[in-house]
Amino acid sequence: MKIVKNGNLMLICSNEGIIDSGKDPAAGLYLEDTRFCSALLLEIDKRSRKLQTKFKYDRLINRYLLRSSPLSSHFDVFLEETISLSGNRLLIKLRLNNYSGGSVDINLNYVLKCSYEDIFVVREQNDSYFGLSEEKADSEMHSDKGLEHEDATAFYNIEKVLPSGYYALGPGESIELSGYLHFHKVLKSESLLKKMLEDRPVKFSGKSIDNLPTTIKESIGDLKMLMIPTRYGDFPAAGLPWYATIFGRDSLIFALQTLNDLPEIAKTVLKVLGVFQANEVDDFRDSTPGKIIHEARLNYLSLNNQIPFGSYYGTIDATLLYIILAGEYLKSTDDFETVKKLLSNIEAAERWIYEYGDADGDGYVEYLPVSERGLQTQGWKDSGDSVSFKNGEFARPPVAFVEVQGYLYQAYHSLVY
Template sequence: MAYGLPAEDTAATAPATAAGHARHALKDGDSFQVCDAAGDIAGAADGLYRDGTRVLSRLVLRLDGEAPVLLSAAVGRDNVFFTAHLTHRPLTPLGASAGGDVIHLERTRFLWQARLFERIACVNYGEAPAQLRLEVGFAADFRDMFEVRGAHRAERGRMHAPAAVDGGMLLRYEGLDGLLRDSAVVFSEAPQTLAPERAVFALQLPAHGRRELYLEVGAEPARPGRARFRHAAAQALRAMRRRRRSGARLRSSGRLFNAWLERSRADIALLVSKLPTGPYPYAGIPWFSTPFGRDAIVTALQTLWLDPALARGVLAFLARHQAHETSAFRDSAPGKIMHETRKGEMAAMGELPFGLYYGGIDTTPLFVMLAGAYAERTADDAFVDELWPALLAATAWIERSCDADPDGFLAYARGQQGGLVNQGWKDSADSVFHADGGEAPGPIALVEVQGYAFAALHAMAALAGRRGEAAAAARWRARAQALRAAVERRLWDEALGYYVLARDGRGAPCRVRASNAGHLLYAGLPEAARARRVIEQLRSRAFDGGWGVRTLAGDQPRFNPMSYHNGSVWPHDVALCAAGMARYGARAEAVRLLAETFEAAVHFGMRLPELYCGFLRAPGEPPIAYPVACLPQAWAAGAVFMLLQACLGLHVDAWRGEVVIDRPQLPVGVDRLLVRELEVAGARVDLAFERVGGRVLAARTGGADVRVVARL
C-alpha cells in the first residue's frame, strides 16, 4: 500500500534506515516515536511525532563528547518501555583487567498522553569516583509526515527562536495553517550549560554510585522527576494491559508459537487507539500511524473470532466518517467509506487530499462485509440498527458504481492528480498492468474487489432477511449472483487456469497471475472446480517461494522480489489466501502457509513486518527484509489469528448461539491449543484442541450455555 503518497511516488521513496541498524518504535494515541538501538533520534524517519508532525527530530546522548557503546536494546514484551543498555567505552577483551572506571548507562523511555518520558540512569561500577560530561542534543524540525516521506513543499511556516524555560528549552513552529506547534525539552535538574540545541550536565559518580537524570518532551513544559516518571509509567502500563486483555485468550503447547501469539497481540494493542467511537487500530509505524479504512477492516476481520470489540469500534468510526458529498479532489461520493485520514499541516492546507480521503475502491464493500461478519459473530442487532443508514448508503454507492460499468463491475479511476492512481490494496503506481508489462488504463476493475462486492451484497441480504425485509434481501442476493456470473464469464482465463488480475478501461483483461485471486476465494465467489485450480497455483513454486504466497507469480512481467507489490510477501495477503483455501476445504494448505509464516516470524523476532522480500527460500538462510517496511503493522500482526482460525475451521454463529468446528488441524509443532473465554452471544466457552495420532480432536472444557458443533 502506498497509502497516501502522491501517485508518482511509492513507499520506496521513504528514507531508508542504515542496513543492520534496528529501529525501535513506541506509540500512544496519536503520538509515536522511532529511534535507533542506542535510543538516539538522529535522522531519516527517526523522530517523535504528534498528530502527523515530527515534533522532535533529534535527541542524541553523548558522554565526554563520544557516542556511548551499545550493549543491547529492546522494546519490552508489553510494548510500553524501550530500554537501551550502554557503556562509556568498549568492554575489555576476554581475560583482560577492566581497569579504571566502568560506567553503565540505562535509557528507559515510554510515551504517555502525547509526552515522551525518559530516565537516564548512570552507574559507576569502578572502584574510584568518576566524572562524566553528559550531553543531550535535541532539535525539532516540525516537518509534516509527508515531508519526512519525501514530499516537496514550495513554502513552509515560520520557525520561532528557541526560548529557555525552567529546566530546558521550548521549540516552536507556526504552520501555514495558523497553528503553533510546540516542543518543550525539559530536564529534572538544571544543565551546567543550556544552548538552543543541547544541554550539558557534569556528573560526579562515586565508586558504585548511581545518578538518574529525567527528561520529558511535550507540548508544554513540566517538572520531570522520579515521581512523575513512575506515575505516568504505571498509567501507561495499565492502559496497555486493558487493551491486551480484550477478547478470548490463546495458549498452545508450543513455546515459540506462544511467543508469536503474544507479540502479535501486543502489537495490535500498541497500534489500537481509543477513539470516541471505540478502539481503532492504526495501520503501522512510522508511515501510517493514523486511521486507515482498509487496514483497520482487515485487522478487525482477522481478530473478529477472538475480539469483536475491535470490529465494533472500526465500524462505528468509519460510519461516522462516511462521505456525503462528491469531490474529485478527495475521491469521495455519497456512501463511500474513507481510505485514510491525516492531521498534519499539509492535509490541513489542502496540499494533499489525505486529510479525509476516499480513494480506495475496496474499503466500502469491505465495510459492509465486516458489518455482516460482526452481526453473525455477535448477534448485536441493536448496533446493526444504528449502522443501517450507513450500510444502505454504502451499498447504494456499490450498486450505482456497478450500474455505471459495462460489465457490472466495481471499478475505479483517480479523481484528480495527487490522488492514488491505483486504489486497491496494491495501490502503488506500477501494481496493475498487462501481460506484456504495459500500463492498464482506467477505469480498472480488480478481480478481488468484485469478490468483496459479491460478499457485501450477500451480507446485506442476510442482514435484511434478519430485519424482515424479504424483498430487499432477494434483490441483493440476485445482484450478488449476477456479479458472480460476470466475474466467472469475464475474469476467468481458461488458458491461464486462473483469474486475471483486472479488467482495464478498454475492456481488456490484465492476463497476469497475482495473489489477488486468493482474496476472491476468501469472499467465496469462485465455483468449486475453479477454486481448486486457483489453490493449486497459489501453492506452486511460482507463487510460494517458501516464506508464504508472493504477491505476483515469479514468471510474470514486472516480477521483482524486492518490489513493494510485484513479488514481495505480505503476511495479511498470505492470511487471506489461506483463509480462502480453507473455505474451499484445503485446510492442509492453510496449515502449510501458517508454518511458513511462523518460520518467517521467528527470523523477524516474532514481529512480522508489513512485508518482506519474495526471494526463494534458501536452506539455512532467513527471509530477506524489506528495508522501509512498517514495523509494527496492524494487519501483519493480525495475520496469525486469521491463519489459525483457518486451520482450526472455527466459526462462531451468535444468532444460533453456537461454535462450529470443521475438520480442525493444528499448526506444525503444536500438539495442544486452548481457547479460553470465547464470548458467544453473552455466554463464554473454553475450547481445547489436541492432536491424537493423525487426528485433531476438539472439545468444550467450559461454558455449558454455548452449543459446540464439531465435525472431526
C-alpha cells in the same frame, strides 16, 4: 529502523537505538503526520561503550558502560536509559550505578532538534507533485525551530523537562533520574480526525497473555503498536511508520482477521469509519455519498489542501468491506444494539453500490478516479504502476478488480443477513 509507539506519538530510531535523522533519515518523533523532532541524543562526558539495546512495542532501553575517569583501567559505571511512550508523551528514566572505589561526577546533556516536518516530505515524495519547491523542502529538513512553531495550518509546542546536568555519585551509590517531552498540535481549522484523537496510551489488552509464549506476547505488542487511540476506542492503523493513521481497507481487513479474539476492535472500526463516511460529491477527494474513507491525515500539505489526503475516498473496496465487517461482527457477537446504531451507515453504503459503484454501467463495481491529486489506482495494489496487462501496458480506468466482485458478492450476503 526500529519503531516504538503506544498512543499517537511514534518514535523511529536506528537498529542501535539512536534517534538521529543524520544516522537514519526517517528517525525522529512523530505526532499527527508531523515529525516534531529529528533528533534526541544523550551526551555523556565520560568514555562510554554501548552495552545493549532492547526494544519493546512501547519503549527502548539503552545500556552503557562508562569509565569513572580517564585513568580508570576498566568500565566501572553503569548507565541505563529507558525511553517509553504513553499517549502524546515521551518519558525518560535514567539509572546510574557507581561501581568504582571513589566519587564520580557525570555530566549528562540531552540534545533535542525540533524540525516540524510534513511526513510526506520525510518520506521523500516527489515534492514537485505536491507543489513544494526544492528550497522549501530543504529548509524544512535542515532547520532547528525550537520548542514552539507555527505554520499556515497549526500551532506546535513541546513541553520539555529533561534530566540534563551534573550529577555526583559516591562510591557504590546509585541514582535515578526522570524527564519527559509532551507534544501538542493545535489546528487553525476544524478537523474531524483531530476531534476524534485522544492523548492516552492504548487501552485494549485482549485475552490474558501472562501464560502465553513470548512470541505471542510480542505479536500482541505489535498489534498494540498499530493502535490509534480515539474517543470510540483503539483503532488499527494501516502500517508503520508511514501509514500510522486512519485508513479504510487496511483497518477493515485487520478487524476481520482479529474478530474472533478482539471483537472490540471491529466495533471501533465500524464506528470510526461510519463517522468518516462521505455524504457529498467532492471530486478533489474522490468522494461520493455513502463511500467509506480511504485515508485521513493531519499533515501540512493535506490541511493546506495541496493534496486531498486530509479526508480522501479513493478506494474501490472499503465500502464493500465495511458492509462485510458489519455482517461478520453481528454473526460473531450478536451485538444487535451496535449494528442497529450503524444501520444508516450500512444503508448508505448499499446505496453507494447502486448509485456510484458501477461507473460505466457494465454490472461490475470499478474505480474511475476523478481527482488529479489523488490515487490513480484504487485497489489494494494502489501504486500507479501496479495494474498492467502482460505486455506491460497499464490498465486504464474504469478498472474492475476480480477480488472486488468477490467482496460485492459477500456484501450482498451480509445485507441479507
